[in-house]
Amino acid sequence: MNLQQLRYLAEVADRGLNLSRAAQALHTSQPGISKQIRLLEEELHTELLVREGNRITALTAPGQEALAIAQRVLRELDNLRRVGEQAADPERGSLVIATTHAHARYLLIPIVQRFQARFHGVNLSLRQGNPDQIMQLVQAGQADLGLCTAPTVATEGLAQLPCYRIWRCVLLPQGHALLQKTQPLTHRDLAAYPMITLDASFAGGVAILESFAKEQIQPQVVLSATDADVIKAFVASGMGIATLPEWAFDARRDQGLARMEARHLFRPAISSLWLQRHQYLRGYAYEFIRMLSEVWQAPRVREALASEQPLDESLAVDVQPG
Amino acid sequence: MNLQQLRYLAEVADRGLNLSRAAQALHTSQPGISKQIRLLEEELHTELLVREGNRITALTAPGQEALAIAQRVLRELDNLRRVGEQAADPERGSLVIATTHAHARYLLIPIVQRFQARFHGVNLSLRQGNPDQIMQLVQAGQADLGLCTAPTVATEGLAQLPCYRIWRCVLLPQGHALLQKTQPLTHRDLAAYPMITLDASFAGGVAILESFAKEQIQPQVVLSATDADVIKAFVASGMGIATLPEWAFDARRDQGLARMEARHLFRPAISSLWLQRHQYLRGYAYEFIRMLSEVWQAPRVREALASEQPLDESLAVDVQPG
DNA sequence: GTTTGTTACGGCTACCGTAAAGATC
């Protein structure tokens, strides 16, 4: 038994049970992979792969268990490497954050600036995607932290730390008729105009549509996008109205646009940090999290990672302006 | 990085940070250990051990983290081996159960018999100890299952499956004056005679004393022991009276002894199965657990292992006679 | 002087890559 063997098994599973591809991905020879996996099978007295002819078509039942174990072991080894890095230089390393465009563009900018000022040595990188993609990145270990609203896919193995309550407002082109209205907006008011929404992969997009459905009103969605700036551009061009997080609108910068209050129409979405439960976090990662939300001090984060409970959404706080 | 290195690190920590002893325990040379640990430290760019002169006096902070990781990895490797064994022959293997004398001697005998009849190929072995020792055995992986009442020590990393409610009765020598009493026994009645109790390391022993304390009565404890048969022998010899689990008394076999009802005096103790959370269980282990208590079917056990919650004690059932 | 950890060195295992064969689509 051998770490290499576990690495190979995991990679083979990752590459659709194709030894050649696994070998390529690992920059090694394909017979080596074959041999090592055979050795592992031999040692366990069990076939892990189902071979038909000279193809590998599936994992056996014990193969699936073995794969799960291998993945856990490999993750622990990653953690061990991080422990070393943390000890060697607590202020040098990398931090990958997967998040949505809106979060990256509006929420994270001041935080990232503060973080970079404090930790010059940390290579911070942002990856964009919709919540489902973000979950994948975090689950695969390709991102350290995810920040977004709840995804539509399963979140196995991830801990969720609720951070922000996201209230939506209505965005319209300046001079829009609705701006004349002095009473609070209604769903019916909005449905009279074509709408631009967030893509359905975003909890925000879905929630808005559901709130219309509840009122038995069908809004006319002309476009859905994944990018707040794209949405704003379309609104400014007069294609329709939109709902966006309140903090995605900046009266000074967003010339040609106006916003109207809509807290009475749409419940806030909760945006959370998502992270792998069994992952060692570098010290600066805890600092980053604390910068996101004072609620999440390091000990509290550790506690949340250990407990399997989903956490109370009331931990989320309203976003502080800029 | 290398499995051997993790194994060495764990063993060194286990042997009081003594390389020589670790080498001995692993049947290898001491310089090998030294070298491999140095290599690991080198790869992590971090010292894991605190060296003073030529002694190792402590683990550094990253060393502690590394040790924890190494232990988790090694446990997973054990699991992997078990996956292999399970697949190679589901009915052959070993099962180590750590439990108290009373459980082994009375509760487990019929269950062990049924289990052995069903699984000839399984090497079943019982280890005796008090609850604290049992926890240690399970936590160290030297026993697969623990069966006993709650220990006084921490149970980190263990899952508790409540199984039995243990009611106590009073044991007296035949012809004892109390046997004449027609009304229910009181604490005061009992305190009039010297008592023999379970050792304080048993929840049972402590609970009995506490129930007296609550009544502000001080019983006269002449002896405490860890073995039900020893206690019975002393009671039979007239040294005093005792409280024991109801099922530890057998009117036919225990000549010279008599029992009196005491359910109104002492709350039942809960005896639970204890097992390591991240341990792969062989199929027959699930079967054994089911034989202990029908409540604990395999899927339910898996669920309990995954959830970090302490479980409801009401899952425990009264022990069925014989 | 005994115990304990590190350094030095030679032997050997076992892993790796190349080459070739076997099998299936």
Added chain:
DNA sequence: GATCTTTACGGTAGCCGTAACAAAC
């Protein structure tokens, strides 16, 4: 014939054990 896995084989890196050394109690 193309793709993919397995078998065969030689080179070599790295692990292991012995021996010698250094340092502490």
